[in-house]
Amino acid sequence: MRQVMEGSHAVSEAVRLARVQVVSAYPITPQTHIVEALSEFCAEGAMNARFICVESEHSAMAAVIGACTAGVRAFTATSSHGLALMHELLHWASAARLPIVMAEVNRALGPGWNIWMDQTDSLAQRDTGWIQLYCEDGQEVLDTTLQAFRLAENVHLPVMVVLDAFFLSHTHEPVNLPSQDEVDRFLPPFLPRITLDVENPYALNQMSPPNVYMEMRHNIQAAMEQVPGRFDLVDKEFSSIFGRSYGSVETVCCDDANTVLVVSGTAAGTCRHVISQLRLRGEKVGMLKIKMFRPFPADRVRSVLGNVEKVAVVDRNFSFGASGIFAQELRAALCALDQRPQIFGYIAGLGGRDVTTETFEEIYLRTRQSDRPESESIWVGLSSKEREP
């Protein structure tokens, strides 16, 4: 059934359809619409689930860790400062190998207070052992949330479904809403590997000395290495039921491109339009959309960008003292190649600033007109007014 819905509600609908049994959350703008809808589903009986209204995001993640350990499908959602507060428990969830799914609405961190789009919150959690999947539109949000449960339960790792603040969370779009029967065919009931059982008592997450800890960490990486392949299978099966698929990366006009723009999130939608316009003008330009950030699909990225002359990465985030975070990952992925493209790292759209068609055109032209990047990070559209001398 096709209906107009907000990006936030695309998450909520997917969580309902996934038959999640425990939701725990703490409110933070712009995540609130997701959890408000879920509260309503629980209250009205549209979902057979318990909603635990906790007193912080730290407790929200702790509660879903408890619930998932006790053997049910569990979900939470957060954003920005809430995600930062959860940091300790993000490590906990992945190391406990719990298939928790969380929606994370990309929002800037303060100070100064800023509720708008920025990817630094989720990217700062890249080393926590969570799979991260970035979404472009409402349909992708709904579909990715469903895929996330399937993937998480397959590799026993938690998944973060990431969507842009407001540009996606608060934007209404037509979305195909699958039926419960279809979703049930795609997503079987959750079967935990091990759980809290008084008949079969185990101690879980206990003290682990040096003689075992390192192997436990290696096991997490071994599971991570499985993820791109497993995601392809999940994506393929999803496609066979719903007729839509995404891939860990998506390429647009990359085959003959001499320049490729690398994007993620809603900026990909704007970039698609710019690519089609530039192609009409005869420019050999393509787009690489990175959906899966963790694990980083380095092989796919290498195969797409290996023979390209120039790559322009657009980062709506920044790692202070280094560079844009997607650019870092890309440089690391491509450095092993004998012949590699020039990588231009652009910083744009922090704290909710618009990334428009003009932004992409400027980035493309600057890349074409330069033999090499003028600096490791090129900040686009900075005003001189607010800058320190």
Place this chain on the structure above:
Amino acid sequence: MNAEPVKAYQIPEGDSIYPGHLGCPGCGAAIAMKFALKALGTKCVLIIPASCWGIIAGAYPQTSLKVPVLHAAFATSGATASGVRAALDMKGDTETLVVAWAGDGGTFDIGFQALSGAVERNEDILYVCYDNEAYMNTGVQRSSSTPFGTRTTTTPGMGWKRTRKKNIIEVLAAHRIPYAATASIAFPEDMFRKFQKAGNRKGGSRFIHVFSPCPTGWRIPSELSVKVARLAVQTNVFPLYEVEGGIRYTLNTEGHRPVQDYLTIQGRFRHLTGDDMKHIQEMVDEDRDLLAQKTKAETRRP
């Protein structure tokens, strides 16, 4: 109100704690767990945050307990227990008791917010704080449970702690939870009765505060931990009482000994002068009078 008649409780022989656990000799927290599980039975799951008990319960791949244990992050006992409860309920298991088992640091300090959240929601859980009055597992640093006058490794020398111990039971009572009680390892029958009562009172939050001396941190010989716990009750330093619904108080004991008897046998108080002990006696008397007002005539002995 009539006082409950004094009964002798049959404490079962069997243990759900294996010999060979990792507690220090004389560990009050290990004694507390032994009696708690005797009363609660084996149809319970334990949530244990970072604490001495995180160690006593054993390192991978061993466990010292016969019930399932979920080790949890330090600040999360209340929230983790809430999630486990919700999941068990959703699976149709309302019988299994969910027990959070935390130290004073994990209860009075870092876990305080999650505990307050859980009991405000009146989660159907039993939260137990075994209180050894400092961060013992990390080497005796002060917590907000450390009493006035104590030397710890972060209140050393003449910098001994000059603020009161937080009154956690009154904080819990203020949440108007169905049942909150203090218990002591020196009064096993009273402790056993309270754990049974709390275990059986399903449907809401229950809290038991167990006084659990730490010979290492309190600088006492290991064979004195039960004696010190008894003196704490006999001097009114740690009165045994119950609060139902946050307002109905029952005092289980009356102490008549001077607080000096309790203080002078512990190395952690050795530096205190006669004036300091007099001041502590005044504080204890003040607390006793306040509690007496709340309990009115509802006094009985264990």
